[in-house]
Amino acid sequence: MGRHEWHTGARRWRLTALLGVSAVVVALVVTLLSTLPGDRASTAGTTPDGDKAHGTPVTPPGEPRSDVGWGFTHTQFSADEGAAAAVARISGSLERSGLPQNQHIMGWGADNPEPVKGRYDFAALDRRVDFVRASGGTPVITLCCAPDWMKGGEAGAGNTDWSQEALETAPRPEHYADFAALAATVARRYPDVRHFIVWNEFKGFWNDAEQRWDHEGYTELYNLVHKALKAVDQDIRVGGPYLVMDSVDPRAEIASTALQGPWGALDQRVLDAFAYWNEHKTGADFVVVDGSSYTRDDELLPDEFAATEKFTAVGRWVRRQTGGGLPLWWAEYYVEPADGDDDRHGWSEPHRRAVQAAAMIAMVRGGASSGFYWNPQEETGPGCPGCLWSPTGTRDGGGTLPMYDLLARFGAEFPPGTAYESVTAPAGVRVLATDSTLLVVNTRDRAIGAEVDGRRLGLRAYEVKWVRR
Incomplete structure (x- = not known):
């Protein structure tokens, strides 16, 4: 989940090459100057603009809402770059829908924000936030991942290892405070960003010796980040733990007996990790989880539509654990198993x-x-399975695709605070209703x-229909 497309560097140099040799030379000079010691470091050990607000001082x-x-979440290829007409086209569509947008601070379109301690590179993140x-x-920032020097890399080297293994390494405990300081710097730089998610999927927080999640380490990091962000602005909203709510075969040794259904059973080690964070966190404004309807073995139990009931069961369990007082966010959600390249091409x-x-x-x-829908955007081509818009690399790109239309309409019809009503519907039909709107889904591969x-109602095969009441 979110396991591909971390690094932006290759794309940036491909685009730079199109601008000609002189642009490349300028870029190289700027890069070299940015790594030189001297005037750029302030007495506080930061670059002059490291703690300055960017764009909105x-x-x-x-007071912001907690939901x-x-x-959706931006991934490596998004609409912040490309042909001007295409970027403007999707930007206009997004402006009309007002969809919240999530961005990570490192990877998935953002460069290493602090390649050397106290020296920042926010250019890519600035562009995404802009x-x-x-x-x-509404901007949301996920505080992941961590610069190499926080993970055991050579201090002062400024190197970045963009391999999956390296990116999914957590900061070492002696650098938890450094990561919290980086989070605070990000918050000061973007004062209009009021919602922060701490880390992503417990990446790097696995206890090999005990074959369980290192929930103690994650919670220690979370609490330091929470404290640092609240010191910047008490109105900042902070959430975690962004655990992957993995499900397994109910017969598995690690299967939970407390949370299971026809869709499988939750991995008990995940529930233990959540319980620890929930008990030992210093505070939270919302709770964040992540998961797929299919099991860890890519089984859709008992079928792809019935498997989605897992999201209901997990949500209700999480709400019970937190006393129902914290808004529940799904940072990522998946319904279609991917192939070995993390692609999803099996369904129409x-x-x-x-x-x-x-x-x-x-x-x-x-x-x-x-x-937040994890947008599997591609750099070129007419689109891709599940993409929200066509790539912006050409003038005719940036057009919205069917998944975008669903997401935008869903967000507009069912904002936080919506009151829902129960309505009758036959087997094979899913419905979500308010006093003014029905969302009706035919789960059959035939017209009914x-x-x-x-x-x-007449419904085509797999039709998603909006009905005014």
């Missing part, structure tokens, strides 16, 4: 869209008020007629 007034609604602002989205787009809609309905029923909420 005044913190927005008012933001339904949006795109979120320009496109009218109507099929994919219908299962996604069923999953979002299931998350709402589990008490979720916010969720169905009576929903007292009205007769």
Whole structure:
């Protein structure tokens, strides 16, 4: 989940090459100058603009909500770069929808933010945050991943290892405070960002000796980051633990007996890690989880639509553990197993869209008020399975795709605080209802007629239909 497309450097140099030799030379000079010691370091050990606000120097007034609604996460290839007409096209669509947008501080489109302690490189992150602002989205930042020197790399070397293994390494305990300081620097740089997620999927927090999650280490890091962010601004909203709610065969030794269903059983070690964080955290404004409807062995139990009931079961369990007082976010959610290259090509787009809609309905029923679709954007081509828009590399790119239309409409119709109603529907049809709107999903691979909420509807195979009441 989110395990591909970390590094932006290759793309940046490909784009630079298009600008000609002189641009490359300028870029090289700027890069070399940025690594030189001397005037650039302030007495506090930071670059002159390390702690300065970027773009919006005044913190927005008012207390922010702890939930933001339904949006998406930027990955390596997104709409902050490309042909001007294409970027403007998708930016305009996003501005009309107001979808929340999540960005990591390192990887998935962002460079190493602190390659040498006290020396920052926020250029890529600045560009992403500026795109979120320009496109009218609520910005969310995920505080992951960590510079190499925090993970055992040579201090002062400024190197970045972009391999998956390196990126998924957690900071060493002696650098937890350094990571918290980096988080605070990011918060000061973007004062209009009021929502921060601490780390991603417990990456690097696995205890090999005991074959369980290192929930003690993660919680220590989380608490330091929470304290650092609240010191910047008490109104900043902080959430965790962003655990992957893995499910397994109920017969497995690690299977939970407390949380299982036709979709499988939760890995008890995940529940133990969540319980520890929940008991020992210094505070949280929202709770974040991540997961797929299929099991760790890529089984959709008993089928792809029924498997989405896992999102409801997990959500209700999490809400019980936290006393129901914290808004529930899904940082990532997946319904279609991927191949060895992390690609999803097995379903038609109507099929994919219908299962996604069923999953979002299931998350709402589990008490979720916010969720972020992991956008599998590609750099070139007409689009890709599940992409939100066509790539912006050419003038005719940036057009919205079916998954975007579903996400945008879902976010508009079901914002945080929505009151839901129960309606009648036959087997094979999923429905989410308010006093004004019905979202109706046909889970069958054939056309059907169905009576929903007292009205007769004709539904095409895998159709997702919006109905006004």
